[in-house]
Amino acid sequence: MRVTPQPVRRQVEERLREAIITSRFMPGEHLSDRMLGDVFGVSRGVIREAVRLLEAEGLIKVVPNRGPFVAFLSAAEATQVYEVRAVLEALAGQGFAERASTEEIAELREVFEELAATRPGTDRMVLLNLKRRFYGVMLRGCRNAYVARMLDQLLNRNSQLRATTLSDPKRLPQTIAEIRRIVEAIERRDPGAAWAACREHVHQAAQVALRILNQQARDEAAQGLEVALD
Amino acid sequence: MRVTPQPVRRQVEERLREAIITSRFMPGEHLSDRMLGDVFGVSRGVIREAVRLLEAEGLIKVVPNRGPFVAFLSAAEATQVYEVRAVLEALAGQGFAERASTEEIAELREVFEELAATRPGTDRMVLLNLKRRFYGVMLRGCRNAYVARMLDQLLNRNSQLRATTLSDPKRLPQTIAEIRRIVEAIERRDPGAAWAACREHVHQAAQVALRILNQQARDEAAQGLEVALD
DNA sequence: ATTTGTCAGATTGTCTGTCAATATGACGAG
DNA sequence: CTCGTCATATTGACAGACAATCTGACAAAT
Incomplete structure (x- = not known):
């Protein structure tokens, strides 16, 4: 070799x-x-x-x-990223449900179970890496190199934001439930359901992310005000 | 300045x-x-x-x-490209219907009319440039820089194939009818219809493109046979 | 006190030359 | 006809150089 x-x-x-x-x-x-x-x-x-x-x-x-x-990701750009992510991730989920091997489906379930087994307060980087492994399986199994490459770029582009939303302790159980729906749809080999579940998952993540971004914007504005008053 | x-x-x-x-x-x-x-x-x-x-x-x-x-685009890759293009173009059309200004909608209609007015036998490069202008308006008006960049890359990636399918004289009226449906949905400000019309347009284009690719593959195989028999 | 002007220093953008590692293609031996 | 061998060309990577441009600071002018 x-x-x-x-x-x-x-x-x-x-x-x-x-x-x-x-x-x-x-x-x-x-x-x-x-x-x-x-x-x-x-x-x-x-x-x-x-x-x-x-x-x-x-x-x-x-x-x-x-x-x-x-590169800096503004709130407006984040909105756009999530919009694109939603359809690309839906397409990936659909393709996976249609074309992944049974071994790959089992692997996806495995990574999901690891994620589901995490206890509250787990380090954000550990969580993010689990989620990255999940996407790794997904993008390989969807049998579409282009959706894989583009989705990978988008995920990298807002990884910082994702680490924040993922580690929100109140949000984690919800996240796991959403991903469970994805995995179950795929195990049923139901492309339409997989599409919908993926889209819904990204939409939910977008909600949280944008709330956090707007909060940060408010914080910075307040801080800017303080500085101005110094 | x-x-x-x-x-x-x-x-x-x-x-x-x-x-x-x-x-x-x-x-x-x-x-x-x-x-x-x-x-x-x-x-x-x-x-x-x-x-x-x-x-x-x-x-x-x-x-x-x-x-x-x-880069060389194989038939398998072309299939993947069209799959991604379909959802990204649908998203762009939806965004355009939702967020483009009335001036941009008028501009889209204008470029479309130019395309619709072409006579059979028009040079493929002229057609391709008109279509590129159409996409230019679309990608600016959809107000999403990410979908614009990615779709632009995909369109470039298979521009050669697109030039071939676009200039197929039997296909052109069909193509124009599909694009008319997109423009009309947008003029009605109907995001759902715009989404569906864009998706349908790409699906149709994919059918033609893949037929041509498979034909080429057969030709090359035949030629390879001749060479082998020399 | 704020604005404007100038200037030194640092950084980017680009070119040239150099050199080891690798691939290509031809050539000759088996 | 197939298999090594070798000369040649190309890639991958480095260092040094220099003009154009930006930054930040300091001085001058309003």
């Missing part, structure tokens, strides 16, 4: 993507190519290529002559 | 994208960075950055240690 080692560029892409998704680089932060070159121990050329890729994925926003910045 | 000239890199990205979409570079063709550097008159670094971006858009496939190639 021929094993081609991954080029340095790919490793940098992955590490940088992961760093942004896990908020090791904060939204709005300036990603100077020299600085990144030092951090990752590679040349500017490699960094610039990796940045271009993550720019196309929407994780990085490049301002001409000022360089790359970690 | 501050006018920042577009960086060379952006121009190369655009020109390369356009060249691939319009089949000036054929699918499967090897895009050596030195060669592209000569063609566009820029350094390898700029080319490599542009390639990375188009790679993320799916127009270019990079093989490790062999470089970039113009």
Whole structure:
């Protein structure tokens, strides 16, 4: 078996993507190519290529002559992301119900049970990783590389927001119930029900996420007011 | 007014994208960075950055240690693309019906009338450009940058196939009728009908496209047989 | 005190040259 | 005809350089 080692560029892409998704680089932060070159121990050329890729994925926003910045997700954009996510996730669920193997369905159930077994107060990163595994199975099993790639990008794009909503202790049981409906529809091989359950799940998540975003906006406005009154 | 000239890199990205979409570079063709550097008159670094971006858009496939190639769309992939396009286009149509301004609706009608007025035998590129203008209005008016970006990528990805199906003289009246239904639903501000009409339009296009793809596959198989018999 | 102007320093955008690792294609041996 | 071997071309990656542009600070002017 021929094993081609991954080029340095790919490793940098992955590490940088992961760093942004896990908020090791904060939204709005300036990603100077020299600085990144030092951090990752590679040349500017490699960094610039990796940045271009993550720019196309929407994780990085490049301002001409000022360089790359970690993309910031406004409330308006979040609304749009959830709108698209709803239909793509529905399509993925439908495809999975139609085309996944019985082994893949069992695997989905397995990950779901792990998620359902978490106790309140579980670390948000643990929860997010479980959910990511769930999506991993889903996107492989739906047999559509395009929906997989696009949905993956969207999930990365608002992973920070998802970590927040997912770890809301009051919301978790509700979330699990929604996902259970997805899994059950898939086990029944009912594409229509899977579609509807996925869509409903994203809609519910959007509700919570937007409430949190608006709350944050209010907080910041209040803080801005305090600062102004200093 | 501050006018920042577009960086060379952006121009190369655009020109390369356009060249691939319009089949000036054929699918499967090897895009050596030195060669592209000569063609566009820029350094390898700029080319490599542009390639990375188009790679993320799916127009270019990079093989490790062999470089970039113009992406090839198999019949299986085309099926997947149409599946995703159907829901994204439906979402765009729905959003347009809900949120576009009356001026934008008038503009959509205008472009549609131009398309409807074409006579049989019109050049495929003229038709494709009209359809691109139609989508341009649609994607701006749907007020969702994410669905716009993703749908744009998908449309670029299979523009070659679209040019073929659009210019099929037997298919054109049918196509126009489908698009008329979209425009009329939008003019009625009926999001549900717009959704359904868009979906139906893509489904129909997919039927034709896949028939053509399978026909091509048969042709190539036959040709391969001849060659084998030489 | 606020605005405007200027200037040094840092960063981006781009080019050139270099070098190791890998793939390609031709050539000759078996 | 098939299988190694080798020269050549290309990719992947690095370093250094330099003009254009942005930033932030400080000085001048209103």
